[in-house]
Amino acid sequence: MVVPFGLLFGVVATEAGLNLLETMSMTVLVIAGAAQFTALALLQDQAPTIVVILAALTVNLRMAMYSAALVPHLGKTSLRTRAFASYFMIDQTFAVSIKKYERNPHWGPSQKVAYYFGCTAALCPFWYGFSLIGALVGQSIPKEYSLDFAIPICFISLIAPMLRSLPHLIAALVSIVLALLLAWMPYNLWLVIAALFAMMAGAKTELWLAQRSTQS
Protein backbone atom coordinates (compact mmCIF):
# COMPACT_ATOMS: atom_id res chain seq x y z
CA MET A 1 0.00 0.00 0.00
CA VAL A 2 3.01 2.29 0.18
CA VAL A 3 3.36 1.62 -3.55
CA PRO A 4 0.49 3.82 -4.78
CA PHE A 5 1.26 6.45 -2.13
CA GLY A 6 4.95 6.65 -3.09
CA LEU A 7 4.19 6.65 -6.79
CA LEU A 8 1.63 9.44 -6.39
CA PHE A 9 3.99 11.56 -4.31
CA GLY A 10 6.74 11.26 -6.92
CA VAL A 11 4.33 12.29 -9.67
CA VAL A 12 2.77 15.18 -7.73
CA ALA A 13 6.12 16.53 -6.50
CA THR A 14 7.51 16.59 -10.02
CA GLU A 15 4.37 18.31 -11.29
CA ALA A 16 4.74 20.88 -8.51
CA GLY A 17 8.22 21.71 -9.81
CA LEU A 18 10.53 19.89 -7.38
CA ASN A 19 13.63 18.36 -8.97
CA LEU A 20 14.66 14.77 -8.41
CA LEU A 21 17.05 15.56 -5.53
CA GLU A 22 14.44 17.67 -3.72
CA THR A 23 11.70 15.07 -4.21
CA MET A 24 13.84 12.22 -2.93
CA SER A 25 15.29 14.23 -0.03
CA MET A 26 11.77 14.99 1.14
CA THR A 27 10.73 11.35 0.80
CA VAL A 28 13.73 10.09 2.77
CA LEU A 29 13.88 12.81 5.46
CA VAL A 30 10.16 13.20 6.12
CA ILE A 31 8.93 9.70 5.18
CA ALA A 32 5.27 10.68 5.75
CA GLY A 33 3.10 10.81 2.64
CA ALA A 34 0.12 12.84 3.85
CA ALA A 35 2.31 15.60 5.33
CA GLN A 36 4.43 15.71 2.16
CA PHE A 37 1.29 16.20 0.04
CA THR A 38 0.14 18.97 2.39
CA ALA A 39 3.52 20.73 2.19
CA LEU A 40 3.53 20.52 -1.62
CA ALA A 41 0.02 21.93 -1.91
CA LEU A 42 0.87 24.86 0.39
CA LEU A 43 4.18 25.52 -1.38
CA GLN A 44 2.27 25.77 -4.64
CA ASP A 45 -0.19 28.18 -3.00
CA GLN A 46 2.79 30.39 -2.05
CA ALA A 47 1.97 30.09 1.66
CA PRO A 48 4.57 31.52 4.09
CA THR A 49 7.32 28.98 4.82
CA ILE A 50 6.51 28.71 8.51
CA VAL A 51 2.83 28.04 7.72
CA VAL A 52 3.85 25.28 5.29
CA ILE A 53 5.97 23.58 7.95
CA LEU A 54 3.47 23.95 10.80
CA ALA A 55 0.47 22.82 8.74
CA ALA A 56 2.32 19.74 7.49
CA LEU A 57 3.46 18.98 11.05
CA THR A 58 -0.11 19.06 12.36
CA VAL A 59 -0.93 16.39 9.77
CA ASN A 60 1.76 14.31 11.50
CA LEU A 61 0.51 14.92 15.05
CA ARG A 62 -1.26 11.56 14.84
CA MET A 63 2.20 10.00 15.02
CA ALA A 64 2.59 11.25 18.60
CA MET A 65 -0.34 8.93 19.35
CA TYR A 66 1.37 6.08 17.47
CA SER A 67 4.54 6.81 19.44
CA ALA A 68 2.60 6.57 22.71
CA ALA A 69 0.79 3.42 21.60
CA LEU A 70 4.11 1.70 20.89
CA VAL A 71 5.49 2.45 24.38
CA PRO A 72 3.93 -0.67 25.99
CA HIS A 73 5.45 -2.80 23.22
CA LEU A 74 8.82 -1.28 22.34
CA GLY A 75 9.44 0.98 25.36
CA LYS A 76 11.75 -1.49 27.11
CA THR A 77 14.23 -1.67 24.22
CA SER A 78 17.51 0.28 23.89
CA LEU A 79 17.52 3.97 23.05
CA ARG A 80 19.13 3.18 19.69
CA THR A 81 16.37 0.75 18.78
CA ARG A 82 13.74 3.30 19.77
CA ALA A 83 15.51 6.01 17.77
CA PHE A 84 15.44 3.84 14.63
CA ALA A 85 11.89 2.66 15.30
CA SER A 86 10.83 6.33 15.53
CA TYR A 87 12.29 7.15 12.12
CA PHE A 88 10.45 4.26 10.44
CA MET A 89 7.13 4.94 12.23
CA ILE A 90 4.70 5.29 9.32
CA ASP A 91 0.97 4.54 9.27
CA GLN A 92 1.56 1.13 7.74
CA THR A 93 4.38 -0.16 9.95
CA PHE A 94 2.41 1.00 12.98
CA ALA A 95 -0.90 -0.53 11.89
CA VAL A 96 0.57 -3.86 10.81
CA SER A 97 2.69 -4.22 13.96
CA ILE A 98 -0.06 -3.23 16.41
CA LYS A 99 -2.46 -5.67 14.76
CA LYS A 100 0.10 -8.47 15.21
CA TYR A 101 0.91 -7.47 18.82
CA GLU A 102 -2.79 -7.56 19.75
CA ARG A 103 -3.06 -11.07 18.33
CA ASN A 104 0.06 -12.28 20.15
CA PRO A 105 -0.04 -10.81 23.66
CA HIS A 106 2.57 -13.32 24.89
CA TRP A 107 5.31 -11.90 22.61
CA GLY A 108 8.39 -10.49 24.36
CA PRO A 109 10.12 -7.20 23.44
CA SER A 110 12.72 -8.86 21.18
CA GLN A 111 10.06 -10.63 19.11
CA LYS A 112 8.10 -7.38 18.85
CA VAL A 113 11.18 -5.45 17.73
CA ALA A 114 12.01 -8.13 15.15
CA TYR A 115 8.48 -7.99 13.76
CA TYR A 116 8.50 -4.19 13.65
CA PHE A 117 11.72 -3.98 11.67
CA GLY A 118 10.53 -6.85 9.48
CA CYS A 119 7.53 -4.71 8.51
CA THR A 120 9.87 -1.76 7.99
CA ALA A 121 12.09 -3.78 5.65
CA ALA A 122 9.04 -4.98 3.73
CA LEU A 123 7.46 -1.51 3.40
CA CYS A 124 9.91 1.38 3.51
CA PRO A 125 12.14 0.43 0.53
CA PHE A 126 8.97 0.42 -1.59
CA TRP A 127 8.11 3.90 -0.34
CA TYR A 128 11.51 5.24 -1.46
CA GLY A 129 11.59 3.19 -4.66
CA PHE A 130 8.14 4.06 -5.91
CA SER A 131 8.54 7.76 -5.08
CA LEU A 132 11.60 7.61 -7.34
CA ILE A 133 9.70 5.81 -10.09
CA GLY A 134 6.82 8.29 -9.76
CA ALA A 135 9.25 11.21 -10.05
CA LEU A 136 10.87 9.65 -13.12
CA VAL A 137 7.80 8.47 -15.08
CA GLY A 138 5.74 11.51 -14.06
CA GLN A 139 2.40 11.93 -15.71
CA SER A 140 2.52 8.89 -17.98
CA ILE A 141 0.25 7.00 -15.54
CA PRO A 142 -3.31 7.35 -16.88
CA LYS A 143 -5.92 8.85 -14.55
CA GLU A 144 -8.28 5.95 -15.37
CA TYR A 145 -6.24 3.68 -13.10
CA SER A 146 -7.72 5.59 -10.12
CA LEU A 147 -4.39 5.14 -8.35
CA ASP A 148 -5.51 7.73 -5.79
CA PHE A 149 -8.10 5.35 -4.44
CA ALA A 150 -5.70 2.47 -3.84
CA ILE A 151 -4.62 4.38 -0.70
CA PRO A 152 -7.99 4.42 1.12
CA ILE A 153 -8.66 0.84 -0.02
CA CYS A 154 -5.43 -0.32 1.60
CA PHE A 155 -6.14 1.50 4.87
CA ILE A 156 -9.70 0.12 5.00
CA SER A 157 -8.38 -3.39 4.38
CA LEU A 158 -5.87 -3.01 7.18
CA ILE A 159 -8.37 -1.66 9.71
CA ALA A 160 -11.50 -3.71 8.93
CA PRO A 161 -10.13 -6.99 10.38
CA MET A 162 -9.38 -5.13 13.66
CA LEU A 163 -13.04 -4.21 14.10
CA ARG A 164 -14.18 -7.58 15.32
CA SER A 165 -14.56 -6.49 18.94
CA LEU A 166 -17.23 -4.06 20.16
CA PRO A 167 -14.87 -1.40 21.62
CA HIS A 168 -12.81 -1.31 18.41
CA LEU A 169 -15.96 -1.04 16.29
CA ILE A 170 -17.37 1.80 18.42
CA ALA A 171 -14.04 3.67 18.34
CA ALA A 172 -14.00 3.43 14.54
CA LEU A 173 -17.60 4.65 14.26
CA VAL A 174 -16.91 7.67 16.47
CA SER A 175 -13.79 8.35 14.42
CA ILE A 176 -15.75 8.35 11.13
CA VAL A 177 -18.69 10.41 12.40
CA LEU A 178 -16.47 13.08 13.97
CA ALA A 179 -14.23 13.25 10.88
CA LEU A 180 -17.35 14.14 8.88
CA LEU A 181 -18.82 16.55 11.44
CA LEU A 182 -15.53 18.37 12.08
CA ALA A 183 -14.31 18.49 8.46
CA TRP A 184 -14.65 22.30 8.50
CA MET A 185 -11.79 22.66 10.98
CA PRO A 186 -8.45 23.95 9.60
CA TYR A 187 -4.95 22.43 9.91
CA ASN A 188 -6.13 18.85 10.27
CA LEU A 189 -7.34 19.61 13.79
CA TRP A 190 -10.41 17.51 13.01
CA LEU A 191 -8.19 14.46 12.69
CA VAL A 192 -6.60 14.85 16.12
CA ILE A 193 -9.91 15.66 17.84
CA ALA A 194 -11.80 12.83 16.13
CA ALA A 195 -9.03 10.39 17.11
CA LEU A 196 -8.99 11.50 20.76
CA PHE A 197 -12.76 11.11 21.15
CA ALA A 198 -12.65 7.76 19.34
CA MET A 199 -9.99 6.52 21.76
CA MET A 200 -12.12 7.63 24.72
CA ALA A 201 -15.15 5.87 23.25
CA GLY A 202 -13.17 2.65 22.78
CA ALA A 203 -11.72 2.77 26.29
CA LYS A 204 -15.13 3.52 27.86
CA THR A 205 -16.77 0.65 25.98
CA GLU A 206 -14.02 -1.73 27.09
CA LEU A 207 -14.49 -0.66 30.71
CA TRP A 208 -18.27 -1.01 30.46
CA LEU A 209 -17.99 -4.52 28.99
CA ALA A 210 -15.57 -5.55 31.74
CA GLN A 211 -17.86 -4.19 34.49
CA ARG A 212 -20.88 -5.91 32.98
CA SER A 213 -19.12 -9.27 32.82
CA THR A 214 -18.01 -9.08 36.47
CA GLN A 215 -21.53 -8.14 37.63
CA SER A 216 -23.29 -11.01 35.86
Place this chain on the structure above:
Amino acid sequence: MTTATIWIVIIGLGIGTYLIRFSFLGLIGGRELPEWVLRHLRYVAVGVMPALITPLVIWPDATGGEPDPSRLIAALAAFLVGIKTNSVVGAIVAGMVALYGIQYLLN
Protein backbone atom coordinates in the same frame (compact mmCIF):
# COMPACT_ATOMS: atom_id res chain seq x y z
CA MET B 1 8.68 29.00 -4.64
CA THR B 2 12.45 29.27 -4.46
CA THR B 3 15.01 26.50 -3.99
CA ALA B 4 15.87 27.89 -0.55
CA THR B 5 12.21 27.76 0.55
CA ILE B 6 11.90 24.17 -0.62
CA TRP B 7 14.98 23.10 1.33
CA ILE B 8 13.89 24.93 4.49
CA VAL B 9 10.55 23.10 4.29
CA ILE B 10 12.20 19.72 3.64
CA ILE B 11 14.61 20.04 6.56
CA GLY B 12 12.16 21.70 8.97
CA LEU B 13 9.50 19.13 8.22
CA GLY B 14 12.02 16.30 8.48
CA ILE B 15 13.26 17.34 11.92
CA GLY B 16 9.79 18.22 13.24
CA THR B 17 8.28 14.95 12.07
CA TYR B 18 11.10 12.95 13.63
CA LEU B 19 10.63 14.70 16.99
CA ILE B 20 6.88 13.93 16.91
CA ARG B 21 7.62 10.26 16.23
CA PHE B 22 10.33 10.05 18.89
CA SER B 23 8.27 11.92 21.51
CA PHE B 24 6.61 9.29 23.69
CA LEU B 25 8.62 6.26 22.61
CA GLY B 26 11.90 8.08 23.16
CA LEU B 27 11.15 9.93 26.39
CA ILE B 28 8.90 7.55 28.32
CA GLY B 29 10.88 4.50 27.28
CA GLY B 30 10.54 1.55 29.62
CA ARG B 31 8.59 3.26 32.40
CA GLU B 32 5.21 1.68 33.20
CA LEU B 33 2.13 3.55 32.04
CA PRO B 34 -1.04 3.62 34.17
CA GLU B 35 -3.81 1.23 33.15
CA TRP B 36 -6.22 3.97 32.03
CA VAL B 37 -3.60 5.35 29.62
CA LEU B 38 -2.92 1.87 28.20
CA ARG B 39 -6.65 1.35 27.76
CA HIS B 40 -6.88 4.48 25.60
CA LEU B 41 -3.73 3.65 23.64
CA ARG B 42 -5.26 0.34 22.52
CA TYR B 43 -7.63 2.37 20.33
CA VAL B 44 -5.12 4.66 18.62
CA ALA B 45 -5.09 2.77 15.31
CA VAL B 46 -8.86 2.40 15.03
CA GLY B 47 -9.31 5.98 16.25
CA VAL B 48 -6.95 7.70 13.81
CA MET B 49 -7.18 5.74 10.58
CA PRO B 50 -10.95 5.73 9.93
CA ALA B 51 -10.93 9.53 10.42
CA LEU B 52 -7.92 9.82 8.11
CA ILE B 53 -9.57 7.98 5.21
CA THR B 54 -13.26 8.91 5.57
CA PRO B 55 -12.89 12.26 3.72
CA LEU B 56 -10.82 10.54 1.01
CA VAL B 57 -13.63 8.05 0.47
CA ILE B 58 -16.54 10.49 0.51
CA TRP B 59 -14.96 13.55 -1.11
CA PRO B 60 -12.18 12.20 -3.37
CA ASP B 61 -9.81 14.78 -4.88
CA ALA B 62 -9.74 12.90 -8.19
CA THR B 63 -13.43 13.70 -8.80
CA GLY B 64 -13.08 17.30 -7.61
CA GLY B 65 -14.57 16.42 -4.22
CA GLU B 66 -17.81 14.95 -5.60
CA PRO B 67 -18.93 11.63 -4.04
CA ASP B 68 -18.34 8.86 -6.58
CA PRO B 69 -20.45 5.65 -6.59
CA SER B 70 -17.63 3.37 -7.75
CA ARG B 71 -15.32 4.59 -4.97
CA LEU B 72 -18.03 4.33 -2.28
CA ILE B 73 -18.91 0.77 -3.31
CA ALA B 74 -15.24 -0.22 -3.54
CA ALA B 75 -14.66 1.09 0.01
CA LEU B 76 -17.68 -0.85 1.26
CA ALA B 77 -16.51 -4.03 -0.49
CA ALA B 78 -13.03 -3.80 1.08
CA PHE B 79 -14.58 -3.14 4.49
CA LEU B 80 -17.05 -6.04 4.35
CA VAL B 81 -14.51 -8.58 3.07
CA GLY B 82 -11.97 -7.39 5.66
CA ILE B 83 -14.31 -7.64 8.63
CA LYS B 84 -15.83 -10.98 7.49
CA THR B 85 -12.73 -12.87 6.40
CA ASN B 86 -10.05 -11.26 8.55
CA SER B 87 -7.85 -11.15 5.44
CA VAL B 88 -6.05 -7.90 4.54
CA VAL B 89 -5.03 -9.08 1.07
CA GLY B 90 -8.54 -10.40 0.36
CA ALA B 91 -10.01 -7.02 1.31
CA ILE B 92 -7.59 -5.11 -0.94
CA VAL B 93 -8.41 -7.42 -3.87
CA ALA B 94 -12.16 -7.07 -3.24
CA GLY B 95 -11.89 -3.28 -3.10
CA MET B 96 -9.84 -2.90 -6.26
CA VAL B 97 -11.96 -5.44 -8.21
CA ALA B 98 -15.12 -3.57 -7.15
CA LEU B 99 -13.55 -0.22 -8.12
CA TYR B 100 -12.42 -1.30 -11.60
CA GLY B 101 -15.52 -3.47 -12.18
CA ILE B 102 -17.96 -0.64 -11.48
CA GLN B 103 -15.92 1.93 -13.39
CA TYR B 104 -15.90 -0.47 -16.35
CA LEU B 105 -19.68 -1.00 -16.13
CA LEU B 106 -20.44 2.72 -15.83
CA ASN B 107 -18.31 3.72 -18.83
